[in-house]
Amino acid sequence: xxxxxxxxxxxxxxxxxxxxxxxxxxxxxxxxxxxxxxxxxxxxxxxxxxxxxxxxxxxxxxxxxxxxxxxxxxxxxxxxxxxxxxxxxxxxxxxxxxxxxxxxxxxxxxxxxxxxxxxxxxxxxxxxxx
Ligand SMILES: CC(C)(COP(=O)(O)OP(=O)(O)OC[C@H]1O[C@@H](n2cnc3c(N)ncnc32)[C@H](O)[C@@H]1OP(=O)(O)O)[C@@H](O)C(=O)NCCC(=O)NCCS
Numbered sequence: 001x002x003x004x005x006x007x008x009x010x011x012x013x014x015x016x017x018x019x020x021x022x023x024x025x026x027x028x029x030x031x032x033x034x035x036x037x038x039x040x041x042x043x044x045x046x047x048x049x050x051x052x053x054x055x056x057x058x059x060x061x062x063x064x065x066x067x068x069x070x071x072x073x074x075x076x077x078x079x080x081x082x083x084x085x086x087x088x089x090x091x092x093x094x095x096x097x098x099x100x101x102x103x104x105x106x107x108x109x110x111x112x113x114x115x116x117x118x119x120x121x122x123x124x125x126x127x128x129x130x
Pocket of ligand 1: 049050051053054057058059061062063064065088095096097099101103
């Protein structure tokens with residue numbers, strides 16, 4: 001799914017997906033990436049669709065840098081007051097992901113019980129960029 005999104009970004013710019021890729025240097029393999037886009041029908045809201053860091057590189061600040069780069073870009077485009085929306089799963093395996101967002105000043109603003117499966121809720125996190 002992640003590769004499909006990146007392919008879409010490159011092949012169909014009109015789809016509205018953008019990506020940022022973290023690398024150590026031009027010849028190096030990617031360390032991580034993030035995929036995002038403007039939220040349709042909103043004035044200054046963005047969806048962060050994916051952020052992923054190579055497991056061998058996790059915990060070294062790459063995710064934080066990717067998130068900061070995305071936030072800087074989105075705020076540059078839509079100004080102070082820009083809102084970011086992130087969706088994730090309530091399953092235990094995503095606890096670290098949720099902790100990552102909370103650590104980066106995101107707030108849990110919504111939950112739909114049983115959204116993905118009867119024991120797997122949708123969590124919505126958000127941050128206003130000032
Ligand atoms: C979530 C993810 C992108 C974080 O990237 P990362 O490079 O490992 O995170 P960082 O090293 O930049 O951490 C930034 C901060 O978040 C905290 N954090 C990151 N992962 C955490 C975890 N699993 N548990 C608790 N805190 C965590 C770090 O402690 C750090 O805090 P600090 O600012 O006090 O130093 C990465 O773990 C990942 O790719 N996970 C799998 C894919 C995924 O779940 N993506 C999100 C759904 S789209």
